[in-house]
Amino acid sequence: MPLPPQGLPARGLPARTADALLEALDPDQRDVALALTGPVCVLAGAGTGKTRAITHRIAYGVRTGAYNPTSVLAVTFTARAAGEMRTRLRELGATGVQARTFHAAALRQLGYFWPQVVGGAPPRILEHKAQAVAEAARRVGISVDRIAVRDLASEVEWSKVSLVTAEDYERACAAISRPPVSGYDHRTVARLITAYEEVKTERAVIDFEDVLxxxxxxxxxxxxxxxxxRRQYRHFVVDEYQDVSPLQQLLLDQWLGGRKEICVVGDPSQTIYSFTGATPRHLLGFSSRYAGAQVIRLVRDYRSTPQVVAAANRLLARTGRRGGQGPLELVAQRPAGPPVAFTTYDDDESEASGIAERIGRLVAAGTPPSEVAVLYRTNSQSAAFESALADAGIGYLVRGGERFFQRKxxxxxLVLLRGAARSADADVPMPETVRDVLISAGWSAEPPASRGAARERWESLQALVALADDVAALAEEESPATVAGFVAELDERASAQHAPTVEGVTLASLHAAKGLEWDAVFLAGMSEGLMPISLADTDAAVAEERRLLYVGITRAREHLDxxxxxxxxxxxxxxxxxTRFLDGMWPDAPRTQHRRPAKGAARASLSGEYDEALFDELREWRRGVAQETDKPAFTILVDATLAAVAETRPSSVAELARINGIGPAKIERYGASLLEIVGRADGRKDPAEPIS
Structure with missing residues (x-):
């Protein structure tokens, strides 16, 4: 694929002035936008609008004529982030700017120059290392299973992005006290790295690190x-610069060729991928490398409430200075919200059930499930939360599972929509056509009553319907959205893995949560051995675990538990x-103690002693109401409320009203039924007083 020609005018620029671009920014962000010549270092705290600042900087440079849009290359680390950057630049009128991941940009250039330099087509990319690593292990005479192959493949990748050759591997590992992989000593792994390279050469393939x-x-x-x-690309922007690896820095240096037109953006306090070869030293040493570099700090936090921001600041307050500077202290810009909740549970099962119960309350109060996340340190912790949420009738998504656009x-x-794009009636609104097409794929206006595969299928198709509505709403009147345009949008999102939101609570590891945010975040399992994880046996590793918790805290907009x-x-x-990280923050007395739930249900109540037969009868009543009204069971009454009813056995409206979770609206709808069920259990024929 040829490099785009220079000198092309930017197409589709909006009718906004350069001053209008600046007016949309706060003073610190405006300083970023005005710093059009490098070198520039932007230290941006979580939630401070770094993407907004750098995309407006690029758009302002294009609008004022300082940049030819095709001379700008913006690189980041994930396809999703690159896709978001392209979308924002397009909306700001900076079309023609290249926004890609390091690998995507490098692969494009390598493919273009390979026929000129080497001749013929470039080698095939080895998408997965497992088979080559397994063959290399066989050649060096070591026995491996699936888990060992995965770990060894990660170690091969680490060595390559760290620019550590097989010859230097033992010495490099000793210098940083890097632990052995899956029980294999460093010398054996070094031999395997050599064999892995030989396997690739024989198969005429290269891996993704080879591209760079x-x-x-x-x-x-x-x-x-x-x-x-270098004639093509004259201005470089690097996002998430704290995560750059030595290999990526090597390529960036070659792109620059000694020039200084570079703007880097990052936050040392969010360095959480050192195990993959990422290092913040390039960000921390930027001012030393580039004398006279402009350093701009973004500290105004627009994401989180003051309560969440205060928790994040306190977490980092005890960390030392790195690269001659301390952590950024965020300044909250949002109104006050609820206090941060600290909860101690008896056991993991109680923790999962208690969190599911509280999520049910949030959802019943109006928080969409897609705006709630449960974050934990290791993926193995997800099972308890999946079970508890399923018991509570709350939908969930495990982040890191099958990608949206890979679902059957x-x-x-997409196949059906592409066909419809060729024959769609221009007079029929795009969302209506999309709905008609998706009906043949199994979509319906109402979700299926059952959970499981049928519901998951409907949720996926419903996400496409909702996205069609969003695309149509953003289209201009003189240029209404079309099915062809919608398909193009889907194709772009698919290439960037930018999936539309599927309704459900997100379950994710803290690492997988990086770059995301939710209205409500539950940080679960915050105990020693999990946070910091027991494998963190050096000061540097413990410091990274603290930063990982910081990332988790700063994912929350309003509710943090x-x-x-x-x-x-x-x-x-x-x-x-x-965890030791919360010393001085955790209340001396636990806010809540949840007893062990019975039979897998979220049965937290006043004392933990209640009539299980009555509880089961109340759940059966709720199930019937849910079927009749076509509502999720938890929106009627959550298990904790039913457990409280079974414990207190109210005989009047006044007693019913004292139970947490039963307000006037619930009493009006369900009060008579609840009192009748309790009355039958107590041998009473009628409620003690009427519901009025």
Whole structure:
């Protein structure tokens, strides 16, 4: 694919002035936008609008004529982030600017220059290392299973992005006290790395790290290639610069060729991927490397309430200075919200049930499930929350599972929509046509009553319907949205893995939550051994665990709930203690103690002693009401409220009203039924007083 020609005018620029672009920014963001010549370092705290600042900087440079849009290359680390940046730049009128991941930009350039430099087509990309690593292990005579292959593949990747060769691997690992992989000593892993490279050579394939290495070498070795790239790209922007690896920095240096037109953006306090080779030293040392560099700090937090921001600041207050500077102290810009909740549970099962109960309350009060997340340290912790949410009738999504655009129903729907795009009636609104097409794919206006695969399929198709509505709403009157345009939007999102929101609570590890945000966040399992994780046995590793918790806290916009369980299993010894990171923040007395739920239900109540037969009868009544009204069961009354009814056995409206979760509206709808059920259990024929 050829590099885009220079000198093309930016198309589709909005009729806004350069001053109007600046007016949309706060003073610090405006300083970023005005810093059009490099070197520039933007230290941006969580929620401070860094993407907004750098996209407005690029758009302002294009609008004022300081930049030819095709001369700007913005690189980031995920396809999703690159897709979001392209969308924002397009909306700001800066079309023609290249916004890509490091790998996407490098692959494009390598593919263009390979026929000129080497001849023929570039080698095939090895998308997965597992088979090559397994073959390399066989050649060096070591026995491996699936888990070992995965770990060894990650170690091969670490060595390559860290620019550590097989010859230097033992020495490099010793220098940083890097632990052995899956029980294999460093010398054995070094031999495996050599064998892995031999396997690739024999198969005439390269891996993703080779793409960056080969392009960097090509730029360093062939002046004509370097000159052409440097004539094309004159201005560079690097997002999430705290996560750049030595290999990525090597390629960036070749792109720059000694020039200083670079703007980097990052936050050292969000460095959480050092195990993959990422290092913040390039960000921390930017001012030393580029004398006279402009350093701009973004500290106004627009994401989180003052309560959440205060917790984040206190967490980092005890960290030392890195690179001659302390952590950014955020300044909250939102109105006050609820206090941060700290909850201690008896065991993991109680923690999962208690969190599910509280999520039910939030959802019943109007918070969409898609705006709620449960975050934990390891993926193995998700099972308890999946079970508890299922018991409570609350939908959920495990982040890191099958990608949205890889789901069969979505792929089938895209095929149908592409066909419809060729014959769609221009007089029929696009969303209506999309609905008609998706009906044949299994969509219906109302969700299926059952959970499981049928409901998941409907949720995927419903997400496409909702996205069609959003696209149509953003279209201009003189240029209404079309099915063809909608399909193009889907294709772009698919390439960027930018999936529309599927309604459901997000379950994710803290690492997977980076770059995301929700109205409500539950940080679960915050005990020693999990946070910091027991594998963190050096000061540097513990410091990174603290930063990981900081990332988790700053994902919350309004509600933040931090919890841990004293024991792993119900009835087990209470040997766990909460994480050291929250010393001075956690209340001396636990805010809530949840007893072990019975039969897997979220049965937190006043004392934990209640009539289980009555509780089960109340749940059966709720199930019937849910079927009659076609509502999720938890929106009627959550399990904790039913448990409280079964414990207190109210005989009047006044007693019913004293139960948490039963307000005037609930009494009007369900009060008579509840009192009747309790009355039957107590041998009474009628409620003690009428419901009026």
């Amino acid at each position: 290495l080969m392009l960097a070498d090509m730029l360093a070795s062939y002046g004509k290639v370097a000159d052409e790239v 129903e979505v792929r089938d729907a 931090i919890s841990f369980a004293r024991s792993r299993n119900p009835g087990g010894r209470a040997t766990r203690r909460r």
